[in-house]
Amino acid sequence: MARTASPRGTDTEDPAGLGRARAAAISAPALLIIAAFLVFPALWTLYLGTTDYRLTGFAARHPRGVGLQNYTNVIQDPDFHHSLWLTVEYVLFSAVLGQALLGFVIAWMLRDTRGWLKRLIEALVLLAWILPSSVVAFLWVAMLDRGSGTLNALLNTPGTAWAIEHPMAVIVVFNIWRGTAFSMLLYSAALTGVPPSQLATARMFGANSWQQLRDVVFPHIRGHILTNLLLISLWTFNDFTPYQITAGGPDGKSEILPVYIYQTALFDGQMGLGAAISLLMLLINLVVALVYLRLLRERRGGRKPERVAP
Amino acid sequence: MTQIRTADLTKTFADAGGGVTALDALTLTIEDGEFFALLGPSGCGKTTLLRTLAGLETPSSGAVYIGEADMTRTPAGKRGVAMVFQDYALFPHMTVTENIAYPLRVRGVPKAQQREAVLAAAADLGLTGTDTTVGLLDRRPEALSGGQQQRVALARATAAKPSVFLFDEPLSNLDARLRLEARTFLKRLQRELAVTTVFVTHDQAEALALADRIAVMQSGRIRQLGTPREVYRRPANTFVASFIGSTPMNLLEGVVRDGRVLVADSEIAPPDGTGERLAERAAVVLGARPEYFRVSPDPLDGAFRGTVEVAENLGSSLLLTLDVSGTAVQVVVAEEDEPEPRATVWALPRADRTLLYADGELVG
Ligand SMILES: Nc1ncnc2c1ncn2[C@@H]1O[C@H](COP(=O)(O)OP(=O)(O)OP(=O)(O)O)[C@@H](O)[C@H]1O
Numbered sequence: 001m002a003r004t005a006s007p008r009g010t011d012t013e014d015p016a017g018l019g020r021a022r023a024a025a026i027s028a029p030a031l032l033i034i035a036a037f038l039v040f041p042a043l044w045t046l047y048l049g050t051t052d053y054r055l056t057g058f059a060a061r062h063p064r065g066v067g068l069q070n071y072t073n074v075i076q077d078p079d080f081h082h083s084l085w086l087t088v089e090y091v092l093f094s095a096v097l098g099q100a101l102l103g104f105v106i107a108w109m110l111r112d113t114r115g116w117l118k119r120l121i122e123a124l125v126l127l128a129w130i131l132p133s134s135v136v137a138f139l140w141v142a143m144l145d146r147g148s149g150t151l152n153a154l155l156n157t158p159g160t161a162w163a164i165e166h167p168m169a170v171i172v173v174f175n176i177w178r179g180t181a182f183s184m185l186l187y188s189a190a191l192t193g194v195p196p197s198q199l200a201t202a203r204m205f206g207a208n209s210w211q212q213l214r215d216v217v218f219p220h221i222r223g224h225i226l227t228n229l230l231l232i233s234l235w236t237f238n239d240f241t242p243y244q245i246t247a248g249g250p251d252g253k254s255e256i257l258p259v260y261i262y263q264t265a266l267f268d269g270q271m272g273l274g275a276a277i278s279l280l281m282l283l284i285n286l287v288v289a290l291v292y293l294r295l296l297r298e299r300r301g302g303r304k305p306e307r308v309a310p
Numbered sequence: 311m312t313q314i315r316t317a318d319l320t321k322t323f324a325d326a327g328g329g330v331t332a333l334d335a336l337t338l339t340i341e342d343g344e345f346f347a348l349l350g351p352s353g354c355g356k357t358t359l360l361r362t363l364a365g366l367e368t369p370s371s372g373a374v375y376i377g378e379a380d381m382t383r384t385p386a387g388k389r390g391v392a393m394v395f396q397d398y399a400l401f402p403h404m405t406v407t408e409n410i411a412y413p414l415r416v417r418g419v420p421k422a423q424q425r426e427a428v429l430a431a432a433a434d435l436g437l438t439g440t441d442t443t444v445g446l447l448d449r450r451p452e453a454l455s456g457g458q459q460q461r462v463a464l465a466r467a468t469a470a471k472p473s474v475f476l477f478d479e480p481l482s483n484l485d486a487r488l489r490l491e492a493r494t495f496l497k498r499l500q501r502e503l504a505v506t507t508v509f510v511t512h513d514q515a516e517a518l519a520l521a522d523r524i525a526v527m528q529s530g531r532i533r534q535l536g537t538p539r540e541v542y543r544r545p546a547n548t549f550v551a552s553f554i555g556s557t558p559m560n561l562l563e564g565v566v567r568d569g570r571v572l573v574a575d576s577e578i579a580p581p582d583g584t585g586e587r588l589a590e591r592a593a594v595v596l597g598a599r600p601e602y603f604r605v606s607p608d609p610l611d612g613a614f615r616g617t618v619e620v621a622e623n624l625g626s627s628l629l630l631t632l633d634v635s636g637t638a639v640q641v642v643v644a645e646e647d648e649p650e651p652r653a654t655v656w657a658l659p660r661a662d663r664t665l666l667y668a669d670g671e672l673v674g
Pocket residue numbers: 323324325330331332350351352353354355356357358359512
């Protein structure tokens with residue numbers, strides 16, 4: 001399709017016709033709020049990361065600049081390595097493998113289902129997603145409880161302390177349960193965009209389910225898959241809810257990065273160190289996002305042959 | 311030998327208001343090597359029939375036989391049929407070559423053999439380059455015109471070496487001129503491959519031009535089945551009569567009296583050889599194609615007398631709409647016989663081409 005020219009092609013500088021001053025006045029409150037609640041804390045964190053600021057004690061009154069000391073400390077800290085590794089596991093197993101895969105499987109199986117069954121499953125999955133995390137965490141604590149937990153009653157395994165014996169598994173399963181709805185909804189929407197005639201064509205030539213997915217479905221929803229993976233990876237990477245179930249324990253066995261920061265900054269009171277870790281986390285997020293965005297762009301700009309006039 | 315047979319094929323779609331019967335106890339035999347057209351208005355069940363033959367829909371009841379075998383429950387991939395969809399359904403992320411090779415790739419045919427088959431199919435359909443044209447094999451579907459996409463879809467279907475072709479309105483996305491070209495092309499291809507072909511269209515001219523036999527469908531049933539000539543000359547009922555023909559047939563209500571048909575205040579001779587058999591005063595419909603009239607400025611015996619209301623130019627001929635005592639009658643005249651506007655003319659239907667319907671069915 002030819003790109004249509006803007007109807008008011010001449011005054012693209014000021015399409016709303018407001019004038020510079022009024023436009024600035026209108027957007028000023030929003031900009032102020034952004035500055036106060038987003039930009040300032042971010043810069044403040046950046047600053048804190050270079051000090052030995054603490055919550056209490058002498059350093060709370062008179063923080064000293066320590067340069068990059070915090071960063072070198074963190075990078076050499078085995079606890080940080082451990083925590084980072086746990087976070088990677090958490091993201092891989094609960095988001096990339098768990099939510100994305102399960103969400104896709106559910107969306108794929110429900111694609112031709114209509115009526116009450118589909119609505120029921122969607123409602124159940126959505127429920128997990130829309131409940132406040134404190135409520136959800138409480139539900140899980142109640143379910144996993146050693147003495148009177150639902151799970152022990154169901155499995156007939158009295159006295160098993162799930163959250164203590166398998167803390168990582170618990171938070172991974174928890175996050176899968178919690179976040180699958182988002183992936184499912186996103187994939188459901190994406191699947192409606194796959195032309196049925198292409199699927200039927202593949203089927204007619206004898207393609208099995210896997211071949212249909214590989215040759216028709218995935219190429220069509222590749223962008224959705226990447227976007228979904230990007231979002232859920234970042235969300236999971238920064239997810240603090242597991243703290244409400246395992247509190248990072250026992251013995252740091254489920255201390256993913258957000259929990260580690262919380263422990264360092266607010267529990268141990270080492271604000272400067274916490275700020276430094278936060279910044280590192282932000283950098284990791286950025287790298288992850290850049291990788292995904294790069295993959296996304298490859299599709300758009302990538303292997304397209306130039307168009308030759310027929 | 312690939313004959314297609316359906317027996318009491320019924321397909322009902324569940325739906326909020328109780329269900330839609332898309333196919334209603336359809337029994338049909340399509341012979342080996344035949345070019346068979348399914349013709350009918352939108353929503354009459356043509357696509358559903360095709361999809362049921364392909365195994366993409368499961369019939370609610372009845373059976374489908376392809377060749378000798380009962381294939382009612384056979385999955386789509388194992389029936390040896392290749393369907394071409396209205397939107398061609400080319401895979402946008404694959405090149406033309408990859409698209410054509412797809413049926414073979416799915417079957418695990420070795421690469422070298424795939425290549426050979428692709429080249430053969432592409433050459434058949436004029437997709438490989440010649441001295442004057444560019445080859446299309448390395449392009450993506452998005453870089454092809456509608457007509458080229460259609461040929462790639464056909465090439466992919468032929469590469470599968472099916473025993474049955476199913477085409478769902480393959481020409482409807484092409485512009486009028488290209489459609490004529492593609493029509494000829496399709497017919498030649500089908501002749502060369504001699505594969506049993508079922509072809510869906512709602513364009514009656516296309517069906518007449520291409521098919522060995524036509525089934526005219528309405529609401530999931532077949533209203534007439536016959537060769538293009540039979541269906542055109544002697545439509546079995548008023549539905550088919552009104553559907554077939556590029557200028558619609560005149561269907562004029564009247565009565566029979568004294569062996570003559572009284573329509574629009576005119577006494578018309580009955581169709582040849584039916585005069586005596588007709589009951590007196592029976593309510594009938596006289597069918598006369600606009601092409602089969604003799605039009606004259608001078609009085610003719612047993613003709614409609616009317617004034618020219620509208621004259622539409624059809625190129626080499628003109629379509630006149632006459633007002634015959636308040637009833638509209640359409641006739642075709644040669645370009646040099648154009649009458650004055652509002653002139654009075656006499657239009658005599660050819661008795662060997664008129665048809666008589668009672669209760670909607672052909673009686674003579
Ligand atoms: N998947 C479906 N679910 C419900 N109803 C359907 C479905 N597919 C077809 N129908 C209904 O079945 C009837 C026949 O549809 P079909 O697509 O076979 O018509 P068609 O003759 O191919 O029409 P067209 O010329 O417009 O393509 C229609 O009333 C349609 O609404």
